[in-house]
Amino acid sequence: MPRVHILPSGTDLLADPEENLLKLLRKHQVPIRYSCRSGECGSCKCFLESGNVTLKTYDPKALPEAQKAAGVILACRAVLHEDITIRLTDSDDLITHPERNLLCRVVALEPLTADIFALRLHIEFADMEGIPFTFSAGQYAQIVVNVDGHEIARDFSMASTPVDAEYDDILEFHIRRTPTGALSSLLGGMIRPGAQLLVRGPMGTSYFRPRHEGPLVAVGGGTGLAPMLSVVQTALDNGKLEPVALFAGFRNQADVYGLDRMEQMRRSYRNFSYHIALDEAQDGDPPQAVHRPLGAYLLEQVTDFAGAKVYLAGPPGMVEAISASLLERGVSERDLHADAFYPPVPAAQPVDA
């Protein structure tokens, strides 16, 4: 069995042959950043100090050739065959919640727009009996359904807060229904009030850092608003005193949702503000909306990111472009917590590391 020696902690883990490195680390609750789990975001980088792994295909933007040559690997694409030593970086503020299996019942399916739905689930049964399900605001989970003997699993971020889950056993997800979406097309059909679903999670490391002192900027595109609502609500409810700003971007007014919740937070917390950007202008747009790309609007409104943490979620193109602009503005990678919603990828051929 391959042995994985982890620095700087000095921990040793035994892996199954051909086991995925990120899966092994998560199974043992080793704190490591990750997001897409498909080699596209680069957040699971670590140093391979000795030994070899096989890397499944990945986006070269996530792991440039020069970094790979310097010994950096992507844990989510690394397959274990032999003993290795890895070094994890920057694990100071990582929290790990054990990944759980939850049997949930649909208690509501509420249309937020013509094609975006709020799916509210009640946790009826959780493994690890007696231990409440916990997650950090901003994390996501997998919703799993079985269709004709085939499992369909898709990742969605929680729009509800950790308190909703821990005390009321409630989870809420915002899902855009598309006719070809393997899971989303089942909304209103197989996935309707009363139906039972399996949820696995929590996952993801772009979550709210409660120890951070300084301004919080949350940026959500489309249904990327869901985890950002959870992040800002949690920050404000936890008594954060510094400015908290939420930027939400939508294609047009038909896509806008969440205004009531944002308005309620604005009325309740003097340090909270929200900003709406629409790509297209139409008659009847919300009065608070401006018409320009979300990233441009953000950089116009926030001219000084000193001491701030920025949380980002949404389509990959938007998240990558805004992240690049923020890094250029001097925001450090440590203070940028980005979760891009990559579509599921088909199985791919491995390449040697």
Ligand code: FES
């Ligand atoms: S590249 Fe590994 S989690 Fe995204």
